[in-house]
Amino acid sequence: MTSGQSSIDSGHDAADGLVDYLNASPSPFHACATSGGLLEAAGFRKVAETDAWPTESGRYYLVRGGTLVAWSTEHSADATTPFRIVGAHTDSPNFRIKPNPDHGRLGFAQLGVEPYGGLIVNSWLDRDLGLSGRVAVRENGSATTRLLQIDEPLLRISRLAIHLDRSAAEGESLNRQFQLAPHWGLGEVPSFAHFLAERLAVEPQDVLGWDVMTHDVQPAARTGLNGEFVAGARMDNLATSYAGTRALIAAVDAAPSAPTTQVLVLFDHEEIGSMTERGAFSVLLPTVLERIVTGLGGGREEFHRALAGTVIASGDMAHATHPNYADRHEPDHQIALNGGPVLKVNTNGRYATDSVGAASFKLACEQAGVPMQSFVMRSDLPCGSTVGPMTSALTGATTVDFGAPTLSMHSVRELVGAADQGMYAAALAAFLSPA
The missing domain is CATH 3.40.630.10 (Zn peptidases)
Structure with a gap:
């Protein structure tokens, strides 16, 4: 050495x-x-x-x-x-939050996301997802950026049960527009902009834009019988x-x-x-x-x-x-x-x-x-x-x-x-x- x-x-x-x-x-x-x-x-x-x-x-x-x-x-x-x-x-590769992300169906509050890079989509299903990136906010009349890291299980993309799609056992084929919107609540929830404002302690009108993405909240770790791997x-x-x-x-x-x-x-x-x-x-x-x-x-x-x-x-x-x-x-x-x-x-x-x-x-x-x-x-x-x-x-x-x-x-x-x-x-x- x-x-x-x-x-x-x-x-x-x-x-x-x-x-x-x-x-x-x-x-x-x-x-x-x-x-x-x-x-x-x-x-x-x-x-x-x-x-x-x-x-x-x-x-x-x-x-x-x-x-x-x-x-x-x-x-x-x-x-x-x-x-x-x-x-x-x-x-x-990950999912990035769209500019107008707020929507829902059947009582679920969901967010619009866009796949970034060549991600293996199926590996993101049924994972606990947090949010991270940067947010542009108004401060003293000018725009500045703040880092955002929320390591909480806020979002999830739930896969369809095998009983409703027997082909799922061989791997799903997913539509990126309609089948990958994560859900993060039931009923009425704050808009995404209001959520960011609360987390960053600013007024909602002062949230000017964001580069926010999803991440798996499971921490990286040493793995293997003798710790010979790192997974993350x-x-x-x-x-x-x-x-x-x-x-x-x-x-x-x-x-x-x-x-x-x-x-x-x-x-x-x-x-x-x-x-x-x-x-x-x-x-x-x-x-x-x-x-x-x-x-x-x-x-x-x-x-x-x-x-x-x-x-x-x-x-x-x-x-x-x-x-x-x-x-x-x-x-x-x-x-x-x-x-x-x-x-x-x-x-x-x-x-x-x-x-x-x-x-x-x-x-x-x-x-x-x-x-x-x-x-x-x-x-x-x-x-x-x-x-x-x-x-x-x-x-x-x-x-x-x-x-x-x-x-x-x-x-x-x-x-x-x-x-x-x-x-x-x-x-x-x-x-x-x-x-």
Whole structure:
């Protein structure tokens, strides 16, 4: 175990740390707040995009909605110093509350919801659901946002009894408009806007809008006969967001063999294509990188020189080989839980990995003293994608895609290996601070 890994795990096992992180982060906005709290405890200072950029060497981070960018210039030699960047995303599939959600039928009070991302719909049935996100409210004549986290069993989408649909035993086919509205009361209930106003202690007319979503209120937990698993919601991709946050903290305390500017970026909206002002397809990351260079005294020439030497590690969870569906996996690339970080390769560009990027990640795993696995999709099945190809195209930087082994990806409750979490963070810390 390297000093970087022990720094990450000391006093708080990485798997237990992930449990705490998941439970504190039911929405992308909360994930940014949770990572921000960890970063501030490690000496990072929050900056606003509208402020003048810091010019002194140090540790900084900013938040734009559900996206966070953090960086350290403590190991930067000058404005041409290349970046080492770890990327991930904060959003996960769920249900989002519609703007006019209040309706009901047969005495049930219900809410209108819209599916977000590629969720496994049936996994959300018969679950106790809370509400989380952010709410825009009027305050002193201006709009501001408040975080909302209600870990109470407020909503439920009840499935139809098998006696009324014998095909339900083989799995339901559900209409997303009519059969997924959760119920949260009987008879007369407050409007959703009035409910939010009460919870936030504001007047109903001061609730101006919301980005509110459902989450399963069952907490994440260590599971298995010997606690060898972690089960919980939003592993994809908060497990990487947590590992990346811990890795950046460990990396800035280490001494790389060559100058490097260390960066962590946690994007929102990956699950819906990233084409937003804070998604990976936006100019947010290139803009922040250029402002870091100008803060170090450089200009456009120095910025492009820095990018030419930059390497990006794009982290998203990887499919572990499922014991009940082994035939759905590429037979010569089996992925084991608790088997170490996973290099992800796709020759059609769904992952950004090439041989140069793969070498940088393999060296990081060797430096961290952890094993590395390699994943490719079966050639006759479609492959998912990540923020990697987008950030690679926008920056022109060498990029590698990687992940940690996962089962039940996009379910309301996913599964990872407990031992993988320390190895994951250690590999990322080594990548950010290469020996």
